[in-house]
């Protein structure tokens with residue numbers, strides 16, 4: 394096992410000048426810039442399917458998905474692939490919805506009256522889409538079909554079309570303007586930040602990008618370990634700090650490392666926090682400031698990872714974070730984990746933030762760029 398490890402002192406002057414009014418960014422701390430060993434030191438987290446793949450060096454990225462910056466850019470073949478992936482990832486929500494809506498119908502169809510509309514509303518709302526979107530879908534059905542006998546396919550077709558409209562957003566590719574571009578990943582505890590970073594890195598490496606990870610969650614030792622294992626599997630460099638080290642220092646070193654090796658993207662993990670924890674939100678500010686002193690306009694993306702299994706709670710998380718942390722986009726993780734995938738509707742509706750990626754499982758490939766058309770079709774497919 395080959396381990397390349399360089400220990401160097403944090404550049405105090407630079408870090409201090411980045412945040413002059415604050416305590417210096419982790420003075421004497423050693424930040425380790427690691428190149429992964431040829432074999433993983435421990436089993437990869439929750440990704441047995443690919444665990445046997447040899448770990449490549451940073452110069453030999455593991456091939457992942459076909460390159461695509463956005464779903465909209467994807468060639469038609471990939472579109473089918475995206476639909477299939479959404480369909481499989483949304484299985485729980487889909488099954489609940491389909492079973493529920495199908496139950497409303499008898500062979501000879503069903504009259505659209507108040508009773509039917511009330512039942513339809515109740516079924517829709519069970520996916521955690523919230524009252525607003527469920528009312529809108531119900532009212533659309535009422536407008537089109539009230540007083541008529543309809544078949545299941547009529548209802549599914551109309552709801553899919555309407556959902557597509559509700560989810561539609563402007564193309565939202567990752568904003569990666571520079572070399573390196575910096576992505577900061579934030580969210581509450583356990584929302585799926587570290588796992589999403591692993592999957593996103595693999596996605597970017599698959600596009601031929603050189604990625605450096607920054608283990609900025611210095612609070613939880615397991616998070617550093619987890620991210621290190623992802624880096625080994627993907628074949629990208631990682632910068633780690635000592636437990637309890639200043640996350641801003643790790644962020645600074647990560648960007649430094651990315652510049653040094655000519656990386657395209659630096660992705661920085663952060664500890665889970667609530668938007669009400671003002672000291673921790675200030676810590677995020679400090680990370681942003683330190684990074685922006687190093688590269689103008691960085692971080693270029695601040696991705697908020699939301700846990701889809703949290704249903705409506707994910708909404709309050711999004712509202713608190715989106716302003717406080719200057720978020721630029723959402724990664725909706727764990728969509729596969731519950732039947733509450735409808736939560737994406739109020740997330741799209743209430744926040745100006747685009748959904749950039751969705752997490753569809755724990756394996757390294759289980760992330761996909763969000764595409765409203767494919768997503769709505771998959772959600773109501775049988």
Ligand SMILES: Nc1nc2c(ncn2[C@@H]2O[C@H](COP(=O)(O)OP(=O)(O)OP(=O)(O)O)[C@@H](O)[C@H]2O)c(=O)[nH]1
Nearest residue numbers: 582583584585586587588665726727752753754755
């Ligand atoms: N099913 C499923 N599980 C996921 C997904 N993303 C993350 N997880 C799981 O969710 C759990 C928490 O994920 P982490 O990535 O550790 O979350 P975190 O936000 O980094 O956690 P903290 O550092 O404690 O804040 C882990 O068990 C992951 O395997 C997903 O898309 N689908």
